[in-house]
Amino acid sequence: MDVLVMAGQLILGLSILVILHELGHFLAARAFGIKVEKFYLFFDAWNISLFKYNYKGVEYGIGWLPLGGYVKIAGMIDESMDTDQMAGEPQPWEFRSKPAWQRLIVMLGGVTVNIILGVLIFWVLTLKYGESYIPNNELKHGIVPGVIGRQIGLKAGDQITAINGKPLVRYEDIISSQVLMGNCVLTVQRGSQTLNVTVPSSIVNDISDQGVDQFVSRLPRIRFAVDSLQPGSGAQKAGLLKGDSIVSVNGKPVMYFDEMQKALAENKGKQVQLGVKRNQKPMQLTAQLNAQGQLGFYQKGDLPKEKTVQYGFFQSLPVGAAKAWDTFSTNATGIGKMITGKINPSKAISSPLRIATFFGAHVDWLRFWSLVGLLSMALALMNMLPIPALDGGHALFLIIEMIKGKPLSDKFLERAQIVGFVMLITLMVFAFGNDILRIVHHK
Known part of the structure; x- marks a missing residue:
């Protein structure tokens, strides 16, 4: 039953994200008079669909392969690889007949919607729930470091007073992305002694294996x-x-x-x-x-009291937007560190198998929408990567076309699409295999 609850939440969350992402492409295409032939949640590989219907010339449906979704835009080289259509004369309603700047807007429509959705979710959550945190100056007995924390020099009872010289106001910020991504310095008060403890850039690898609580426990030290x-x-x-x-x-x-x-x-x-x-x-x-x-x-212990800050309608917008941006920038930093070899890809890349566990075995709507907001920003970032078959790859080719003054050849775009598709399938196989091995290892 627990597995079904986690899987159900994952499918619901991803369905919301995929539908809205593809809606961004769909609306942008229609706004420029481009014909959209299909709008699918999940992929109808080999033309096998679970459900479909036609409305005003568009086939809407649900595919059987739950690896995302797509809109098929007339006159565009995409994952459908419909080369027969591309062999005919360009028609005025086709993607390829439109100016490059219009096609670029269509390709960035999905990413734009994901960013707007992420900001909207964090805005509404901030408005409804405010921000609750433990004031760091209310800690009576300091922190409880785990194995990882002790390895870098932290001790039970330490008081962390600053991160990179900036005073620590919220206890929870000890396990924020700013710290967990490494390359930061913690100012530690140990009795009458003030120390600096450096968090190495490789720490995220250890945290991926052992969990955040093995760095510093979310629960402060208590009697x-x-x-x-x-x-x-x-x-x-x-x-x-x-x-x-x-x-x-x-x-x-x-x-x-x-x-x-x-x-x-x-x-x-x-x-x-x-x-x-x-x-x-x-x-x-x-x-x-x-x-x-x-x-x-x-x-029961002498935990410090949580403080809750409530925000008004307009006050919560910049706070929510800042949370969305922090999620985006953290993922971008992680990808950068993975590319430069500072983070092991096997520690950083997750498949839906692992993502499902983040939702938990019971429905918690605050956690659900927080994760959907986080995934929306992550999806926006992933689609911005300049990889053929992703929105970022299409956008890159369009920018090159705008600079050159003429489009890249259909043959090049077809081959790039195949390369990109193979890269994505390889990445997906790696992610699933990695998570399966993780599950087997823990068992």
């Missing part, structure tokens, strides 16, 4: 007490009660929740002696840990 117990758990069988404080594990003092987690992880599947304080009275309990090194209780 804690038992809140509720899982039925049948080691905590319940040991006699722990709501309000108890665990102060030692096998005689080793623990003051913070992360210290207790570490002590328990060292004794997975074993019995441990817990030093417990109940109503200020010390006592000893024996507890059995499960295979994951867990007792089976939920904690």
Whole structure:
């Protein structure tokens, strides 16, 4: 059932993005009097479609191959490779008969709609939910670094006060793209000592393997007490009660929740002696840990209070636009680092298999629309890449035509389309294979 929920959300999200992207091409083409022959969600490979109907000379349908979608524009060399149509005399309603600047606008129509959609989604989400964050100056006990964070020199209890010299206001910005993309310096307060810790550019590779929490935990360091117990758990069988404080594990003092987690992880599947304080009275309990090194209780701690900032209708627009731009620029930076070899492609490229897991096993509309907004900006960026068969490739050839003053040959465009299509299929096979291997490895 969880898989179906994730798959359903992915299909819905991608369908929205693909339909609106292709609508951008469709509307731009119609605006210049160019005939559109097909409008498809997914590909009707070998002319096999799940559904289709004709309306005013356009065939609308749903294909069986869920790898995007397309509009077939008359007189254009595209993924359909309809060379028979191109062999005839150019007609006034065809793409090839229009001025280069009009054809360029048609090719950029999909990217434009994706950018507008991304900004719109982040604008509406900001208007509805505002921005909630933990004020960094409210942290009482500092951070909890994971394996990756400790490797670069962070320690539990550190206070991160600045990123690249700019004061850190929001705790969540510790795991922002500015930091996770590397090449930044964290200013760290450790007791009375002020240190600089450099985040290397290669850190995104490790985070891809081990997760963001292995850099710095989303949960700050807290003191804690038992809140509720899982039925049948080691905590319940040991006699722990709501309000108890665990102060030692096998005689080793623990003051913070992360210290207790570490002590328990060292004794997975074993019995441990817990030093417990109940109503200020010390006592000893024996507890059995499960295979994951867990007792089976939920904690309550001295978490700092979240702050929520609400924005008006017009105030939320620049905030939402900034979020959309940050998503776009982060993806662009990632592609640049991948090209220059600083990021391993196997760590950065994901197929729909992995993207589906980001939606989660239950429907959370805030998360759903946030991901759709993020994917919309990523789709815009991908389509702007100067790869034949993508919008960016078509746009590049049109710009060359405008500079030369004459179009490139149909034979060249056909061959470029084939090369681009092979590149995209290779990339898709790599992405799916990479994610399948990741799933098998984790199992």
